[in-house]
Amino acid sequence: MNEYKKVKNILIAILIANLLVAFLKIIIGNYIGSYSVSADGLHSLSDTASNVIGIIAVVISSKPCDKEHPYGHKKFEVLSSLFIGIMLLFIAGKIIVESILQLNTSESLNLTMESFIVLVITLVINVIVSRYEYNAGKKLNSYILISDSLHTKSDIFISIGVLVTLILIKLGAPIIIDKIVSFVVAVFILYAAFKIFKFTVGILVDRAMVEENELKEIVCDFEEIKGIHNIRSRGSESDIYVDMHIMVEPNMTVEASHKLEHNIERQIQEKINQNIQVIIHMEPYYRL
Template identity: 30%
Template structure:
C-alpha cells in the first residue's frame, strides 16, 4: 500500500493536513470504483452463464460497492469544504454520514440477497460450472483482498470511519467469494446443489456486518471518548511547559481533521504573577495552534502543592470520600483561610456509573473536620472522565 501512497498522495505522511486527508479518500474512492466495476462485469457474466444465484449476488454486491466508492468520494469532497457562517466548525462530519449511508446500502443489499437466495432454495436451478467460473471467482477473491488491505491501511493512517467501513465490506466480500468458490467445487464433485444455501449464508453475513457497522459510524455523530493517542499527546505537550504543575478537566471536541477544539484546566503555583501566567498560557495556546492544529482554551487554577497543611487536608478528604466510592479522586485543591473559616475549593472526579450528590459529599466531609479549630466550607464541582 505504501507504493500507492507514494504515487498518488503528496506528503502522504502528513495526515494531520486536511488536504492530505482528502486525497486519501479520493484515491481510495477512485480505485474502489475501477476495481469493483471490473469484477462486477466479470462476475455477472459468469453468474448468468452458470445460473448461480450466489455468484450473481456477489456480482451485484460489487456494483453496489462501486456505488459506495462514489459515496466515499462525495463524502470526502464535501467534508473538505472550509468552514462558513452556517457551519463554523467545518463540514468534516459529512464523512461519517457517508459511512452511515454505505452501511444502509449494505443492509438493503443483504436483505435483497436473502430473499433471492430463499427463492433459489425453494426452486433450485441446474448450474453450469466450468473452469471460467473458478478463474473469475479466484480473481474476485484476489481483488477484494487488495481492496481490503488498501482501505484498512488508509483508514488507519487518517482515522477514517468511512474507509474502515469499506475495509470491512471488502473483507466480507472476499470471505463470501471464498465460500462460493469452495461451494462450487463441492457441487461439481458431489453433484449437489447448495447454491441457494450459500447465497443465503452470504446475505446473512452481509446483514450482520452492516448492523454492526451502523453503530460504529453513528457513534462519532453522537459522542464518543476521544482517541487515546490524542489525549496522551495533549497531556504530554501541556506538562512539558515549565510552570504547568498538573492538569485536569480535559475536554476534546473533534469535528474532523484540522478541526479540533480543546479546553483544559491547568494548575500553576499560586505565587505566579498574573502577567507571567498570562504570558505562559498565551505561549501554550499559540504552540498548539501552530504546531498541532488544535484550538486550545485554558483555565488557570492557582495551587500550592508543597504546602503541608493543604496536603493534610486533601489526604483526609480523599480517605473520607473513598468510603463512598473507592475510585473517586480530588484535584485542583485550593485552600482560602480567614479569621472565621477555612474554605476548600476543589474538583471531584467520579465514574459515569457513580451518582454521588453534593449533599452526600458535604455530609461526609463535614464529619471529617468536626474536631478542627476552625469551621470548614467546601466548594466543589463533580466531574466525569470525558477523556
C-alpha cells in the first residue's frame, strides 16, 4: 500500500507541473497568434487530465483483494490508461479539424524573445517530468506512471518541432508552416495513443508476459524436474501470473513437492520479476 501512496504523490506533483506547462503554452500561443503552440498547449493539458485519471485509478487499485475481486483491483490502472488513449484520439481529431479550418487564415505571428524563452522553459520542464516519471514507474513497478511518462514524452518532441517552426517563421518562412506543424502535433498524439492502446489491450486480452523458453531454462535447472509443458503467463509488469505443468518422480512426497514449488517460484521471481505469482500443477513422470 505504501508504494501506491508514493505513486499517488508523484502523480500529484506531476499534475501541478503539467498544469503550469499547459497554461504557459496556451497563453503564449494566443499571444503570438500561433495555432501550433496552442495545439501543443492543449496536448499538455491532456497530460493533466491523464494525471487526474491516474490518481483516481491508483486509489482504486490500492484496494485489497475481496470476494468479488480475488485477484485485486490492479486492472483499474490498466483501464485508466485505456481511457487516456481514447482521450488522446479525441484531442488529435480536434486539432486536425481546427487546423483544416485555419488553413486559409494568414495572421502574422508576434514571437518575442520573452515568449520564446518561456517555451524553452516548458520544454525543459517536460524533459525533467518525463524522465522522473519513467524512472519512478520502473522503480515502483507502476504501469500508470510508465504509461503516463510516454504520454508526457510525446510533448518533448512536439515542443521541439513547434520551437523550430517558430524560428523558421521568424526567419521568413511562410506562415502556413505553423498550420502544417499542427498536423504533425496531431500525428505525435495519435502515435502516443497507439502505444498506450498496444500495451493496455495486450494486458486486457491476456497477452503472454514472460517468454516460455526463459521459464523453461529456470525450471529445468532443478534436478527433480523431469519435464515441463502447458506454460502460460498473463498480467502486467507489476502483477504477473504464471502457471505450468511439471513432471516429477511418482514417489515424491507432498512435503517435498510443496517445497519444490516454492523454490521454483522464488527462483523465477529472483531471475525475472519479483511481482510474479506461480501456480504449478504436478504430474507423475514414468520412464518408457
